[in-house]
Amino acid sequence: MLTYIIRRLLYSVVVLLVASFLIFTFVTVSGDPLSFLKMSPGVSQETIANITERKHLDDPIIVRYGYWLRDAVTDQFGTTIIGERKIMPDIQRVMGHTLQLIIAAELLAITLAISIGVYSALRQYSVFDYLATTFSFLGLATPVFWLALMLQVLFVNVYLWWDIRIFYTANLSGVDPGGGIDFVLDRAQHLALPVIVLSIANIATYSRYMRGAMLEVINSDYVRTARAKGLKERRVIMRHAFRNALIPLTTVVALNFGALIGGVVVTETVFALDGMGFYFINALNSGDPYPVMAWLMIVSTGVIVFNLLADITYGILDPRVRHD
Amino acid sequence: MPEPVLSIRDLTVEFSTEDGVVSAVTDVNYDVFPGEILGVIGESGAGKSVSVMTMLDLIPKPPGKVLSGEAIFKGRDLLTMSKRDLRDVRGGDIAMIFQDPMTSLNPVLTVGSQIAEAVLAHNRDADDDSARDRAIELLRLVGVPNPEQRFDQYPHEFSGGMRQRGMIAMAIANEPSMLIADEPTTALDVTIQAQIVEVLRTAQRETHAATILITHDLGLIAELADRVCVMYAGRVVELSDVYTIFNSPRHPYTVGLMNSLPRVDVDQEMLQPIPGQPPSMIAPPPGCAFHPRCLHSRGRVVCRTDVPPLRTFGEGADHLSACHFAEELAEAHVVGIGAEQPA
Ligand SMILES: Nc1ncnc2c1ncn2[C@@H]1O[C@H](COP(=O)(O)OP(=O)(O)OP(=O)(O)O)[C@@H](O)[C@H]1O
Ligand SMILES: [Mg+2]
Numbered sequence: 001m002l003t004y005i006i007r008r009l010l011y012s013v014v015v016l017l018v019a020s021f022l023i024f025t026f027v028t029v030s031g032d033p034l035s036f037l038k039m040s041p042g043v044s045q046e047t048i049a050n051i052t053e054r055k056h057l058d059d060p061i062i063v064r065y066g067y068w069l070r071d072a073v074t075d076q077f078g079t080t081i082i083g084e085r086k087i088m089p090d091i092q093r094v095m096g097h098t099l100q101l102i103i104a105a106e107l108l109a110i111t112l113a114i115s116i117g118v119y120s121a122l123r124q125y126s127v128f129d130y131l132a133t134t135f136s137f138l139g140l141a142t143p144v145f146w147l148a149l150m151l152q153v154l155f156v157n158v159y160l161w162w163d164i165r166i167f168y169t170a171n172l173s174g175v176d177p178g179g180g181i182d183f184v185l186d187r188a189q190h191l192a193l194p195v196i197v198l199s200i201a202n203i204a205t206y207s208r209y210m211r212g213a214m215l216e217v218i219n220s221d222y223v224r225t226a227r228a229k230g231l232k233e234r235r236v237i238m239r240h241a242f243r244n245a246l247i248p249l250t251t252v253v254a255l256n257f258g259a260l261i262g263g264v265v266v267t268e269t270v271f272a273l274d275g276m277g278f279y280f281i282n283a284l285n286s287g288d289p290y291p292v293m294a295w296l297m298i299v300s301t302g303v304i305v306f307n308l309l310a311d312i313t314y315g316i317l318d319p320r321v322r323h324d
Numbered sequence: 325m326p327e328p329v330l331s332i333r334d335l336t337v338e339f340s341t342e343d344g345v346v347s348a349v350t351d352v353n354y355d356v357f358p359g360e361i362l363g364v365i366g367e368s369g370a371g372k373s374v375s376v377m378t379m380l381d382l383i384p385k386p387p388g389k390v391l392s393g394e395a396i397f398k399g400r401d402l403l404t405m406s407k408r409d410l411r412d413v414r415g416g417d418i419a420m421i422f423q424d425p426m427t428s429l430n431p432v433l434t435v436g437s438q439i440a441e442a443v444l445a446h447n448r449d450a451d452d453d454s455a456r457d458r459a460i461e462l463l464r465l466v467g468v469p470n471p472e473q474r475f476d477q478y479p480h481e482f483s484g485g486m487r488q489r490g491m492i493a494m495a496i497a498n499e500p501s502m503l504i505a506d507e508p509t510t511a512l513d514v515t516i517q518a519q520i521v522e523v524l525r526t527a528q529r530e531t532h533a534a535t536i537l538i539t540h541d542l543g544l545i546a547e548l549a550d551r552v553c554v555m556y557a558g559r560v561v562e563l564s565d566v567y568t569i570f571n572s573p574r575h576p577y578t579v580g581l582m583n584s585l586p587r588v589d590v591d592q593e594m595l596q597p598i599p600g601q602p603p604s605m606i607a608p609p610p611g612c613a614f615h616p617r618c619l620h621s622r623g624r625v626v627c628r629t630d631v632p633p634l635r636t637f638g639e640g641a642d643h644l645s646a647c648h649f650a651e652e653l654a655e656a657h658v659v660g661i662g663a664e665q666p667a
Contacts, residue, residue, distance in 0.1 A: 221428045222427065228414055240430050
């Protein structure tokens with residue numbers, strides 16, 4: 001297992017290198033990083049020449065890639081063009097916020113989806129099962145931005161009409177969030193709606209997976225063997241069926257989690273959350289390629305790391321794929 | 325004759341499927357006596373597995389449904405027993421060995437823990453250690469080498485034959501008074517089959533369990549079974565001791581089965597397969613379900629209109645056949661029917 005992980009890590013480094021080259025090339029050829037500055041009236045020729053000099057913008061792409069890679073590795077992706085702001089501290093901040101959002105959304109999605117999926121499978125073709133099926137299709141079909149807006153409208157009106165503040169509809173914190181438990185409550189009230197929006201589609205997908213896996217396992221020969229041994233139904237379900245049914249879901253969740261880091265753009269934009277997605281949109285709008293590339297690299301790393309995690313958990317749960 | 329351990333009476337089981345209602349098992353009756361091996365043979369889909377699994381409530385319901393019947397085991401009806409009581413019987417007094425050892429063991433649990441689980445389920449005073457010791461002892465009994473190491477291995481680290489040994493160990497863990505082996509050798513290589521037959525023999529000797537042995541393998545029947553129950557299209561069509569079944573079968577289907585066997589004692593030009601296809605279980609032929617393929621019916625109307633009951637016919641009380649013309653078969657005899665194929 002350990003050698004397998006090391007091998008996969010080395011392989012990941014190669015993948016990241018290739019990804020970094022592609023990202024750099026595509027972002028660089030897609031536009032002149034200085035066009036925005038050149039169009040701004042108050043910016044002197046001198047400043048532009050300075051920046052060109054500092055970021056080696058006149059060199060061939062491959063050389064510029066070398067400089068960029070050096071900065072990325074030794075100087076945490078360096079600074080932005082405009083304002084020479086350090087990139088990494090900003091990304092760390094928004095990453096923290098996004099992780100809060102995603103982890104909460106995934107925990108909610110996983111617990112609900114597992115319960116729904118298992119119960120649907122155990123009561124196949126019951127009213128509950130049909131309802132769950134219907135809602136999961138609705139959940140999948142609902143556009144995220146629409147749902148987000150509807151929830152905002154709803155809770156804003158609740159506030160306006162009855163003067164009750166249940167959930168906030170924008171930002172991460174109130175003006176004065178306080179400390180300790182007050183801060184946590186304030187954060188929860190702010191994150192609740194984005195978490196709901198983000199988890200809806202995942203609840204739908206995961207519960208479908210769980211239902212399918214559970215049905216397959218329940219009808220498997222080894223569950224029949226477990227029953228034929230005289231085990232209690234609870235034990236048959238928990239020890240023999242549930243654990244096996246979790247295996248495919250684990251992979252899906254791990255892969256999805258990696259993808260979510262970059263996939264929260266819409267939700268964060270609608271709720272004005274200072275997270276990864278929000279940051280990315282701002283970076284794109286600023287016309288500065290450096291934060292954009294840093295963001296892309298970090299999201300790629302996230303996806304690769306969670307791919308690896310998916311494989312490792314799979315190996316732990318299923319002895320048949322334990323790598324050596 | 326001693327009291328039977330198990331009496332199946334008028335068992336009828338259906339499955340509702342998209343294509344219609346499958347009459348998997350219809351009016352099945354048979355007894356199993358202490359210590360004997362009852363062989364159950366019949367084509368694929370004849371209802372062999374369903375008839376035994378229904379007793380332990382192991383068929384999926386729905387789509388399965390028991391329409392009628394009793395399964396009296398040691399004086400109690402398994403079909404009306406409470407779930408709790410049935411759980412005690414499962415793996416305790418009645419144990420099953422399934423066909424496919426590749427899929428019948430849980431892939432994510434060690435083989436040993438799955439056997440120990442069977443021990444723990446039926447022994448209140450067993451703890452993990454004593455269950456482990458017992459499992460290792462059982463593995464040794466069924467001929468698994470290095471049982472201490474094997475205990476902690478996963479099913480994928482076992483070969484097919486070894487897995488089936490594991491299944492057998494699990495089945496005899498609580499010294500059942502009845503063993504049900506549903507095609508225990510079908511999924512295995514021929515060489516392994518012989519070994520598993522030996523293990524089954526050992527298991528049966530150790531436990532003195534009455535055994536139902538379901539198989540397609542007539543050789544296995546000849547070798548192990550004391551009595552034979554022949555099933556066709558969900559019904560029992562012939563029932564007798566193994567010698568009689570092989571030497572003077574009294575149902576055309578059984579006769580056909582015997583003719584499809586290579587024999588050394590009779591000079592045969594070629595093997596005779598039974599003509600035609602197994603019947604649809606959704607709309608079985610009216611009358612005797614075997615009549616469309618029967619070489620003996622010769623178009624007689626009663627075969628197409630009346631379901632023949634399983635009955636004795638003057639050759640002694642323990643030979644039963646469900647053929648309207650069972651008596652005639654005594655004269656025609658096995659070879660005769662094979663020889664005079666209608667043009
Ligand atoms: N879960 C199920 N759903 C629908 N039909 C079923 C189900 N299980 C069994 N049947 C039907 O019941 C009939 C009897 O099946 P059974 O498994 O008892 O046959 P069998 O004699 O054991 O055959 P084989 O030799 O192939 O194991 C078949 O026609 C089969 O299609
Ligand atoms: Mg079967």
